[in-house]
Amino acid sequence: MNPPDTTSKEHTDMSTARDPSARAEPMIDASEASVSVERRRGHGIKLQGLNAYYGKQHAVKNVDITFPANEVTAIIGPSGSGKSTVVRCINRMHEEIPAARAEGSVTLDELDVYAPGVDLTAVRRMIGMVFQKPNPFPTMSIFDNVAAGLRLTGTRSDNLRERVHRSLRSVGLWGEVKNRLNEPGIGLSGGQQQRLCIARAVAVEPEVILMDEPCSALDPIATLRVEELIAELKSRYTIVIVTHNMQQAARVADSTVFMLDGEVVEHAPTNEIFTRPKDERTERYVTGKFG
Amino acid sequence: MSSVALPKVSARRRRTDKVMRGTLLAATLLALVPLVLVIYYLLKQGLGAINGNFFTQDPTGSFFGSVGGVRSAILGSLEIVLLATVISVPIGIGVALYLTEYGNDSRFASVIRYFVDVMTGVPSIVFGLFIYITLVLAHTGGNFTGWKGSIALALLMLPIVIRAAEVVLLLVPASLREAALALGAPRWRVITRVVLPTSASGLITGALLAVARAMGETAPLLFTTAGAAGLTFSLSQQMNAMPLQIYNDILSPRQVVVQQAWGLGLTLVAIVLILNVIARAISRRSRVG
Amino acid sequence: MEASATTSGGGRSVLERSPLSRLPDRALPWALTSLAALILALIAYFFIRLIGESGSTFSTFGLSFIFGNDWDVSRNIYHGLALVVGTLITSGIALVLGVPVAVSVALYITEMCPRRLRGPLSMLVDLLAAVPSVVYGLWGVFFLAPKLLPAEKWFANTFSFIPWIGGGASSATPTNYFIASLVLAIMILPIVSAIAREVVATVPSENKEAALALGATRWEMIRIAVLPYSRSGIVGGAMLGLGRALGETIAVVLLIGDAPVIGKHLFSQGYSLAAVIANEFGEATGVHRSALFAAGLVLFVLTLVVNIIARAYIARGARGARGQRKGGDAGTAVTAQGSVT
Numbered sequence: 079m080n081p082p083d084t085t086s087k088e089h090t091d092m093s094t095a096r097d098p099s100a101r102a103e104p105m106i107d108a109s110e111a112s113v114s115v116e117r118r119r120g121h122g123i124k125l126q127g128l129n130a131y132y133g134k135q136h137a138v139k140n141v142d143i144t145f146p147a148n149e150v151t152a153i154i155g156p157s158g159s160g161k162s163t164v165v166r167c168i169n170r171m172h173e174e175i176p177a178a179r180a181e182g183s184v185t186l187d188e189l190d191v192y193a194p195g196v197d198l199t200a201v202r203r204m205i206g207m208v209f210q211k212p213n214p215f216p217t218m219s220i221f222d223n224v225a226a227g228l229r230l231t232g233t234r235s236d237n238l239r240e241r242v243h244r245s246l247r248s249v250g251l252w253g254e255v256k257n258r259l260n261e262p263g264i265g266l267s268g269g270q271q272q273r274l275c276i277a278r279a280v281a282v283e284p285e286v287i288l289m290d291e292p293c294s295a296l297d298p299i300a301t302l303r304v305e306e307l308i309a310e311l312k313s314r315y316t317i318v319i320v321t322h323n324m325q326q327a328a329r330v331a332d333s334t335v336f337m338l339d340g341e342v343v344e345h346a347p348t349n350e351i352f353t354r355p356k357d358e359r360t361e362r363y364v365t366g367k368f369g
Numbered sequence: 370m371s372s373v374a375l376p377k378v379s380a381r382r383r384r385t386d387k388v389m390r391g392t393l394l395a396a397t398l399l400a401l402v403p404l405v406l407v408i409y410y411l412l413k414q415g416l417g418a419i420n421g422n423f424f425t426q427d428p429t430g431s432f433f434g435s436v437g438g439v440r441s442a443i444l445g446s447l448e449i450v451l452l453a454t455v456i457s458v459p460i461g462i463g464v465a466l467y468l469t470e471y472g473n474d475s476r477f478a479s480v481i482r483y484f485v486d487v488m489t490g491v492p493s494i495v496f497g498l499f500i501y502i503t504l505v506l507a508h509t510g511g512n513f514t515g516w517k518g519s520i521a522l523a524l525l526m527l528p529i530v531i532r533a534a535e536v537v538l539l540l541v542p543a544s545l546r547e548a549a550l551a552l553g554a555p556r557w558r559v560i561t562r563v564v565l566p567t568s569a570s571g572l573i574t575g576a577l578l579a580v581a582r583a584m585g586e587t588a589p590l591l592f593t594t595a596g597a598a599g600l601t602f603s604l605s606q607q608m609n610a611m612p613l614q615i616y617n618d619i620l621s622p623r624q625v626v627v628q629q630a631w632g633l634g635l636t637l638v639a640i641v642l643i644l645n646v647i648a649r650a651i652s653r654r655s656r657v658g
Numbered sequence: 659m660e661a662s663a664t665t666s667g668g669g670r671s672v673l674e675r676s677p678l679s680r681l682p683d684r685a686l687p688w689a690l691t692s693l694a695a696l697i698l699a700l701i702a703y704f705f706i707r708l709i710g711e712s713g714s715t716f717s718t719f720g721l722s723f724i725f726g727n728d729w730d731v732s733r734n735i736y737h738g739l740a741l742v743v744g745t746l747i748t749s750g751i752a753l754v755l756g757v758p759v760a761v762s763v764a765l766y767i768t769e770m771c772p773r774r775l776r777g778p779l780s781m782l783v784d785l786l787a788a789v790p791s792v793v794y795g796l797w798g799v800f801f802l803a804p805k806l807l808p809a810e811k812w813f814a815n816t817f818s819f820i821p822w823i824g825g826g827a828s829s830a831t832p833t834n835y836f837i838a839s840l841v842l843a844i845m846i847l848p849i850v851s852a853i854a855r856e857v858v859a860t861v862p863s864e865n866k867e868a869a870l871a872l873g874a875t876r877w878e879m880i881r882i883a884v885l886p887y888s889r890s891g892i893v894g895g896a897m898l899g900l901g902r903a904l905g906e907t908i909a910v911v912l913l914i915g916d917a918p919v920i921g922k923h924l925f926s927q928g929y930s931l932a933a934v935i936a937n938e939f940g941e942a943t944g945v946h947r948s949a950l951f952a953a954g955l956v957l958f959v960l961t962l963v964v965n966i967i968a969r970a971y972i973a974r975g976a977r978g979a980r981g982q983r984k985g986g987d988a989g990t991a992v993t994a995q996g997s998v999t
Contacts (some may be wrong), residue, residue: 171871176773189375199382200375203873213864217886226882227872232379275868282872382875389877393770396762397779400851403844404786407797414800460693467690481694483969484701490898490965491958492905494932498954499704502711527697557682585790588907591936612792612908619796619912627800634793645788649781 120147120316121187121285123168123205128182130163130172137163138180139340145286150308150317152331152348154324156363160340161320162210165288168318169205170198186285203231206279206315210291212271214263214278220246221259223274227282245281249273249307269300276307280315287311289319293326305330324364328352336360411635418632428614428629430598436625439633441600442614445515446637448602449594449610450583452519453526458576460523461530462565468531469538470560482535488528496524497589505593515604518594525589526579533575537568570651577648581641587612611637705958712952718945723952729918729929731938736949740920742956744928748839748910749903751924756843757850757896764854765880780855787848795912798841803832803913810836810925823924830925831915838914838930842906846899853898857891857975858884891975897968901961907932931957 123145130138138160145151153161166172167180170191184191191201214223224242225233233241246252251273255266263274272292279287289308293301308317308330321327327334328348335345336357344351344360355361426438464481472478500521505512541564549559565572590596596613597606611633618630715723719736726737767779811830817823861884869883885892915927916937931953942950 169871171867174867174870197375197378197383199378199873199875201873202871203376203378207867207871209864209867209871211864213862213868215865215868215883215886217889218882226869227874230382230872230874230878230882231376232381278868278872378873378875382878386875386877389880390770393762393766396759397766397771397783400759400763400786400847401782404782404789406801407789407793410797410801411793460697463690463693464697467687467694471687471690472694477691477694481698484698486969487962487965488701490901490905490961490968492907492932492961494905494907494935495708495954495958495961498708498935498951502707502951503704506711555680555683557686560686581788585792587790587792588932588936592939612790615792615796616908619792619799630796631800634796637790638788638793641788641790642785645785 120314122147122316123286123318124183124185125164125168126183126185128164128167128180128184130160130167130180131178132175133177137340138167141182141337141340141342143335143342143345145316145318146333147316148312148314149332150312150319150330152327152334153318153320153337154322154327154334154363155337155343157322158339159337161335161337162290163340164337165207165290165318165320168286168288169202169207171202171207203227203282204284205286205288206282206284208272208276208279208287208289208292211295212268212275214266214271214274216262216264218263219260220255220263220266220274223263224277224281227278231282241281245277248280248311249277250303251277267300269296269303272296272300272304273307276304276311280311284315286316286318289317291320291322294322301326324352336363338363408638411631411638414628414631415635416632418628419635423629423632427600428598428609432623436623436629437598439611439614439629439636441598441609442611442633443636444600444602445594445609446584446611448604449515449518449590449608450522450580452516452604453522453583454576454580456519457523457526457530457579461527461576461579462534462572464527464531465534465538466560466564468535470556470564485528485531488524489532492588493525493586494588494591496521497592499524500589501592511605513593513595513607515594515601515606515608518590518608518610519604521589521593522583522586525586526583529579529582530575533578534568534572537571537575538564540571541567570654574648574652577644577651581644581648584641584644585612585637587616591616708951708955708958712948712955714945715948715952719949723949724956727920729934731946734945736945736952738931738934738949738953738956740918741929741931741934741953743920744835744914745904745930745932745957745960747835747921747928748842748914748930749900751836751839752842752846752903753896753900755840756847756899759843760847760850760895760899761854761892763847763851764858765884768855768858769880769884770876780852783851784848786844787852791845791906791909794841794845795909798837798909798913799833802841803837806837806840807832810834814923814925822922829923831927833913833915833927834925835914835921835928836924838910841909841913842903845906845909846902849902850895850899853895853972854888854892857888857895857972860891860976861887888975890971894968894971894973894975897964897971901964901968904964905932905957905961907936911936931960 125141125143125145128138128141129136141160141164143151143164153164155161163172168184168191170180172178172180180192182192186204190196191205215226218226221242224245225238228238228241243252243256246255251270254270255274263271266274272295276287276292293304296304305326308319311317312332319327319330331348333346334348334351336343336351336355336359338359344355344357346356351360352364355364422435422438424438424440424443426435427441428439429435429437464485468478468482472481500517503509504517504520510516545563545567546559549563550556554562590610590613594608594610594613596617597609599609601608615630615633615637618626618633621627715736719726722737724742725739727739728735728737729740730736763783767776767783771779807830814823814830865883865887866879869879874882910930911933914930914933915921916929916933917927918929918934919927921928935950935953935957938946939950
């Protein structure tokens with residue numbers, strides 16, 4: 079149930095040093111074994127021996143990563159290093175691609191996501207996802223976009239409205255859209271669309287939010303907004319973010335994973351990976367010598 | 370105990386999903402039922418009708434004795450459709466060339482495109498009426514003749530050829546055209562030496578599909594070639610054709626004649642299917658190459 | 659329009675070609691353009707001639723040619739409501755029967771079936787379009803109509819309380835509105851399905867992934883991400899199918915019963931515009947022939963309107979796909995598909 083000691087310890091040390099006040103709560107989370115009310119807020123994800131393929135191509139090779147609860151973990155690496163594939167394996171979106179398959183274990187706490195008989199629909203309900211390109215449903219209004227997931231599970235009207243409003247508030251979009259909830263979601267700016275997509279993912283109250291390069295299609299100001307949002311959301315969710323932008327990883331992530339050619343090269347607290355990486359390849363990447 | 374459990378997907382949602390998957394599959398199988406039945410009955414009834422005389426004699430059309438064969442129908446169809454192809458394919462490719470090489474996005478080109486689209490939706494019987502009014506009523510070169518049928522079919526084939534040709538001509542990379550132009554080749558030579566050869570297989574595919582469509586059309590021929598039992602090679606006389614012969618046979622009270630219709634129906638479907646298969650094979654090869 | 663590489667030299671003689679060799683480059687665009695214009699002119703000419711030939715009918719019967727219900731050759735009275743109604747009824751039922759199946763097939767092929775089966779399945783459905791209509795007529799007359807007659811009678815008896823559907827059990831004949839509609843449904847299935855397939859294939863994968871990532875089941879994904887996005891394209895495809903059904907002649911003339919009355923039941927005989935032309939043309943002269951031309955004109959205008967609406971829907975569907983593909987591409991592909999099937 080707990081992340082490996084080394085990671086969490088290193089990590090808590092680091093983050094406490096960096097920002098004691100913000101990290102206090104998750105620090106207790108990660109080190110306490112007892113189930114408290116706080117503890118229930120988030121759940122960690124653990125990948126063990128994960129392999130993923132596209133047809134014959136071996137895209138992810140024997141990956142072990144632990145994503146601690148209520149923390150932001152960034153995955154960085156050059157294009158084609160398998161970072162997006164790893165994330166898509168967590169909520170089993172990977173297998174939606176024809177001829178793609180995955181082996182190994184992904185556990186949400188002790189729950190094996192790949193166990194036989196597991197309902198894909200339930201897995202994805204628990205593990206939300208935000209995509210590279212903002213993808214609001216083009217035929218739906220702002221309100222309907224956020225409500226889409228809730229409606230699937232049969233949430234009724236009063237409750238539905240309240241939860242949609244709350245989700246829009248939690249992504250900081252409420253003030254901007256409250257007077258035009260019935261306008262199409264694709265009428266918003268790129269940054270707003272992406273926050274709408276985050277609101278859509280948050281509305282169903284998942285345990286984990288996966289973000290696959292969520293800012294790569296956004297301008298710097300919209301990017302900043304989304305990054306602030308990520309920092310707020312981690313008090314309630316476990317967040318995994320794939321990014322090709324190392325500054326972004328440095329700004330938002332508690333710990334960072336560096337991947338290369340489908341393998342994990344290094345996983346360490348973020349400031350460590352950027353200041354004193356253990357692996358030479360990591361150093362060359364973070365200093366911009368390749369990739 | 371794990372502190373986390375997967376949310377229950379409600380039984381209703383699961384059931385709906387299963388039911389809808391089942392429904393879509395069932396609909397797909399249902400759609401194939403008529404195909405299987407048509408082909409099964411064509412084979413069952415039609416193979417019996419094909420005997421020694423089937424391809425070598427002409428239909429007698431008499432109410433007694435031998436019904437003869439269907440030679441004049443097959444040869445008539447081939448002749449009429451051949452002439453229709455000779456008319457429609459060059460014109461169709463010409464118009465497509467105008468659209469892709471010269472018209473592009475001009476207003477006139479979009480008007481042409483629009484009308485060609487609309488033409489695909491004009492019922493084939495209306496094309497028959499057009500030709501009847503303009504050529505048969507006017508007694509241009511006789512009343513009902515084979516060549517008038519060819520023109521009606523050509524009108525029907527034209528939009529198919531134009532649209533198919535436009536799609537493949539657009540696939541010729543602009544860089545290829547520019548490369549040839551940059552060598553100093555005049556535009557018409559670029560078209561004849563580069564554009565047309567590059568897209569030849571696609572053009573042939575489009576033409577074959579149009580031929581297959583024309584082969585099975587009955588309505589336009591009713592008013593233009595009118596049908597005749599005997600064999601003729603002259604396109605300026607009334608002519609027999611496969612769909613006409615089948616149509617007339619269906620209306621006959623004689624069981625043997627109906628039997629002949631099944632045999633001819635089988636022959637017609639076989640020809641149309643072979644044309645389709647060849648067309649697809651050519652287009653597949655060109656895509657791979 | 660001129661190749662710039664060959665004329666960039668201005669007036670210098672080295673770079674100038676002889677007027678004779680330049681002739682084809684002048685002539686070709688001119689020739690091709692006039693070819694295209696010729697086709698437009700031809701359609702216009704045909705249309706005008708058709709109006710001219712049917713003019714006497716409209717001047718004699720006026721609007722009652724369409725709205726009057728009395729088609730009697732022996733008295734030379736041609737009020738064709740029964741034909742118009744028969745055409746609309748059979749095409750309407752064909753849509754009701756055919757479109758749901760066609761769209762289901764398209765959804766199954768694009769979203770559910772194993773990848774390996776996609777090609778073969780599409781090809782089989784397309785083959786339905788390769789069967790000539792006279793062969794469908796043959797099959798309908800000698801197999802489908804007699805085989806289904808007992809089932810139709812049972813249906814009419816069992817549901818005799820439903821107006822128009824029931825009550826006709828005793829008078830049910832092998833050839834009737836329903837059987838003609840059923841064969842029309844089979845005939846329009848491939849084109850509607852092919853266009854629906856094209857349109858559904860343009861739904862961006864991002865939208866589908868967004869639905870799945872929310873925890874939607876496969877069907878829910880289709881419902882919230884695929885169908886709303888492709889709706890107008892599917893409507894356009896259905897309208898094209900309607901156009902086909904309205905104008906279909908040979909299968910209908912063999913199966914509808916050819917009675918110039920408005921049938922009282924689903925299983926009664928009737929007539930259609932195209933069927934009356936094909937059936938009565940042989941012996942028609944004078945006013946009768948003009949009336950048949952008028953029927954052709956009504957049919958032509960009807961299909962024209964339906965096709966224009968269909969194209970508008972499909973174009974709107976293709977515009978919806980803009981950004982994923984180049985503007986016109988989806989529309990062009992759809993049209994090509996539509997015309998080859």
